[in-house]
Amino acid sequence: MKKMGMSDLAQEILKGNHRAIARAISLVENDRNAAREMMKKIFPHTGGSLIIGITGSPGSGKSTLVDQMTGLLRKKRDKIGIVAMDPSSPFSGGAILGDRIRMMQHSVDPQIFIRSMATRGHLGGLARATGEAISILEAAGKNIILVETVGVGQDEVEVVKLADIILVILIPGAGDEIQVFKAGIMEIADIFVLNKSDSPFAERMEKQLRAMLDLGLGGKAPPPVVKTVATDGQGVDKLVKEIDKLVADRDQELRDSRKKRLIPWMLMDIISEKIYHSVTHDIESSEFESLIERIYRREIDPYTVADEIVEKLKKSR
Numbered sequence: 474m475k476k477m478g479m480s481d482l483a484q485e486i487l488k489g490n491h492r493a494i495a496r497a498i499s500l501v502e503n504d505r506n507a508a509r510e511m512m513k514k515i516f517p518h519t520g521g522s523l524i525i526g527i528t529g530s531p532g533s534g535k536s537t538l539v540d541q542m543t544g545l546l547r548k549k550r551d552k553i554g555i556v557a558m559d560p561s562s563p564f565s566g567g568a569i570l571g572d573r574i575r576m577m578q579h580s581v582d583p584q585i586f587i588r589s590m591a592t593r594g595h596l597g598g599l600a601r602a603t604g605e606a607i608s609i610l611e612a613a614g615k616n617i618i619l620v621e622t623v624g625v626g627q628d629e630v631e632v633v634k635l636a637d638i639i640l641v642i643l644i645p646g647a648g649d650e651i652q653v654f655k656a657g658i659m660e661i662a663d664i665f666v667l668n669k670s671d672s673p674f675a676e677r678m679e680k681q682l683r684a685m686l687d688l689g690l691g692g693k694a695p696p697p698v699v700k701t702v703a704t705d706g707q708g709v710d711k712l713v714k715e716i717d718k719l720v721a722d723r724d725q726e727l728r729d730s731r732k733k734r735l736i737p738w739m740l741m742d743i744i745s746e747k748i749y750h751s752v753t754h755d756i757e758s759s760e761f762e763s764l765i766e767r768i769y770r771r772e773i774d775p776y777t778v779a780d781e782i783v784e785k786l787k788k789s790r
């Protein structure tokens with residue numbers, strides 16, 4: 474694989490070669506510029522997969538659920554790509570999630586590709602280059618792509634921009650029903666999953682959640698609520714049925730409009746990185762240091778300096 478050119482890499486991706494997929498995702502993560510030619514080649518083959526976003530508070534059972542869903546979808550002969558966001562700091566290097574992912578029962582299945590990506594605070598809970606990773610998986614023929622994101626908060630709203638269907642995972646007794654309102658995730662959820670419903674609080678939680686949804690949506694049909702026990706697979710078949718139903722019911726227009734949202738997201742991601750690179754490469758570090766020194770001495774303010782740097786970049790084109 475080492476000497477493979479970008480054109481060969483693209484070819485191998487299109488054949489569904491997992492090593493090529495892995496290499497391509499590392500490439501877009503580390504050196505987007507080097508990945509350009511490959512991305513250009515595969516781009517015409519993207520945009521056709523069903524992308525399912527899975528979000529919920531840490532430890533709510535997202536990964537366990539993804540694993541169970543994968544088992545069911547796999548039986549239907551779907552080819553599946555899984556991208557899990559890893560919130561770890563650059564210091565822990567994503568090792569924890571990596572280990573957990575390796576433990577997943579499907580990680581050795583040739584039709585299923587699993588990958589974690591470090592978010593490191595980038596763009597609201599999504600890793601840099603998540604858009605490209607999805608594109609690569611689409612080009613590789615994965616017709617269903619599951620994207621696991623971290624936490625419950627404003628951040629999750631980002632996932633809406635790249636998923637066709639959003640599952641919000643809640644657990645009983647964690648105050649999650651209140652979170653639903655606070656974080657404004659009610660609007661983004663296509664399906665609520667009440668996981669860990671082996672808990673004695675599950676019934677009460679379900680009632681509360683349904684009451685809140687009825688109240689909050691002011692007459693609009695509330696999204697389905699599905700109870701699951703991810704550890705033993707209970708309710709996961711029902712969840713997959715609800716997903717199928719959504720896909721069947723939802724008209725093409727709505728799906729297209731969601732797909733189109735991925736494009737500006739990806740574009741802005743690429744552009745902001747390009748600009749960042751220009752700043753770090755084109756501005757000499759000695760000049761940068763002296764500017765910092767001047768700001769420190771309060772001779773000049775950071776806003777003015779930022780404006781000047783941007784102007785300079787524009788002129789250098």
Ligand SMILES: Nc1nc2c(ncn2[C@@H]2O[C@H](COP(=O)(O)OP(=O)(O)OP(=O)(O)O)[C@@H](O)[C@H]2O)c(=O)[nH]1
Pocket residue numbers: 529530531532533534535536537538623624668669670671701702703704705
């Ligand atoms: N009792 C019970 N435990 C569950 C259930 N689902 C998951 N768990 C357990 O909850 C813990 C967390 O599960 P994960 O699947 O790693 O949760 P996660 O949401 O992916 O966690 P992060 O990725 O760290 O945010 C594990 O110990 C699971 O075995 C469930 O339905 N019932």
Ligand SMILES: [Mg+2]
Pocket residue numbers: 535536537557621
């Ligand atoms: Mg997880």
